[in-house]
Amino acid sequence: MSTARNFDSLSVEEYLAGELESDIKYEYVNGRVYAMAGGKNLHHRIASRALVALAVKLGDSECEAYNSDAKVRVQIQAKTYFYYPDAMVVCESNPDDDTYQDRPVVIVEVISESTRRIDEGEKADHYLSIPSLQAYVLLEQSVAAARVLQRNDNGQFEESVFTQPDSVITIDALDLQLPLREIYAGIAFATEPGSA
Template identity: 45%
Template structure:
């Protein structure tokens, strides 16, 4: 009978220093490190479009938009986690020499066949536990579609949007038009 070898525990310090030198991104889940898969051109185009649209709207304001090279750190009851969201907006910023943000207000993930389940399950649960988070957005790759979770008085509210629609993000005068987010894709 064979057994699956246990993953070795990795300290936060070793993880962060290793990520600086690694050619492959890894997510950190309470002491365990997992390599990330690459993304398709469609995935990157959507994420880049969204990043550009949000950056233009946030120019001259205190909030900043970050791409998938910046991690979000979550300190949860059962350990510390680091994820790489596709797009993230933060208004309370960590020092420039750090490689992560602690207080995002918006997180956007572009779904793929390999990551969709995690983005809609494990990551959604983790992200919605962030005290500063006001919106979590899941965007499809194969069709103009977004599921948006926004913080309400009694928790997060879920809404769906499709082609031709625009939705507001809970930061003053910040919105996303789906047709522009999917510009360059024949869907």
């Protein structure tokens, strides 16, 4: 989703208290808040299918899939960030009274041309700094494709790209497979600019 910038600087406590009262979701970037703009139906369809696929495949494991109403906190040195991923998997949850998660294992973002810069740049850098994170999945909005950054045995992130209809994303840490066909089921894409 794209964001509209708000230049008011807030403490973490002010931000979290305000979020409880607000009808609008805001992301928090080291004191700055950004109102989340609404996404297109296509974005929501892809994100919902990814969430359902994750939840079904997790079954009755100790891990749970969270939707885009759950935010993740990222702390880098003395800076704090809160983002609303399109979906995430958490195996070690914060207390139920918290309004965010600290230890996601998988984060999913649906990207479009308007969100690509932040999802592949700032958010990727921040998400990949989370010690618990094993995979960052970027799902394309305009075509059935995914880019996955996955932590290897040495603790480094390796990139895999999935572009074929029969491609299957494997999240090694969870022994979980996500076929692109399930995520993009029933979605027709325009093949050329201007086509419907």
